[in-house]
Amino acid sequence: MYALTLTAAALSALALTGAITVESPDRDTIWKSGDSSQTITWKAVSTDPDSFLIQLVNQAGFLTDSPVTLISNQSTGSSDITNSATVTYPNGNWPEGTAFQINFMSSDKSNAAILAQSNQFNITSGGDSSSSTAASSTSSSASSTSTGTSPTTISQASTAAAATTSAASGSASGNIPNASASTSASGSSGAGLTSSPKAAAALFVGAVGLVAALL
Structure with missing residues (x-):
């Protein structure tokens, strides 16, 4: 049994x-x-x-x-x-x-x-769970990419800012030759002022000579 x-x-x-x-x-x-x-x-x-x-x-x-x-x-x-x-x-x-x-x-x-x-x-x-996993991986990848590119963007922005600052500084420095030119122009103006009495003296001498001739 x-x-x-x-x-x-x-x-x-x-x-x-x-x-x-x-x-x-x-x-x-x-x-x-x-x-x-x-x-x-x-x-x-x-x-x-x-x-x-x-x-x-x-x-x-x-x-x-x-x-x-x-x-x-x-x-x-x-x-x-x-x-x-x-x-x-x-x-x-x-x-x-x-x-x-x-x-x-x-x-x-x-x-x-x-x-x-x-x-x-x-x-x-x-x-399906596999679809969820794939979506999660894509999201993680996108996040990683975003995180990876962000410092680069900041770096590029910083570089651009530095270049702008440098260019501005260069422009400021470039005004120095203009200042020299102004100084030079000022010097030329002084030379002109210096030569004016000589011209007046010559004119005076000429006038005296004309008067003498008339006499």
């Missing part, structure tokens, strides 16, 4: 390991609540029933009514390929939350049983 019990348990375990299995969604899957449809994939064996129900369940309170039937009569498909089905949420957008699961249920109402169950996954407004 004991041997028969062990044999039955072994056959039951073998049947479970060879039964239909859900491949997607898995524990790393994040569905986007705004997407109208999602894809479910599975593998089957020849001993699986010809069809089953696909249901969405949640034990964490994120579904008002759990389970929610997504497909009432899904063909099991071939045992040598990965089968898939596209599902939509009956009332529009998918509910958001954690710990969702997909159940494959027996179509036999007299013996309702779970044929397969997915790992728990999340449904968020953001969608």
Whole structure:
């Protein structure tokens, strides 16, 4: 009797390991609540029933009514390929939350049983975690670029400011020759003033000579 019990348990375990299995969604899957449809994939064996129900369940309170039937009569498909089905949420957008699961249920109402169950996954407004990671990496890269270029911009601004200051200083220094020119002009004016008495004296001498000639 004991041997028969062990044999039955072994056959039951073998049947479970060879039964239909859900491949997607898995524990790393994040569905986007705004997407109208999602894809479910599975593998089957020849001993699986010809069809089953696909249901969405949640034990964490994120579904008002759990389970929610997504497909009432899904063909099991071939045992040598990965089968898939596209599902939509009956009332529009998918509910958001954690710990969702997909159940494959027996179509036999007299013996309702779970044929397969997915790992728990999340449904968020953001969608797939890989997309979020990529966005985060892009944001980090943009931030790094901004941080890297900022000192360069400041340096360029400082260089430009220094050049402007230098140019202004040069202009101020350039006024010195003009000042020299003014001094030179002033000197020339002085020379002119110095030579004016000589001209007056010459004019006086000429006038005296003219008077003498007339006499």
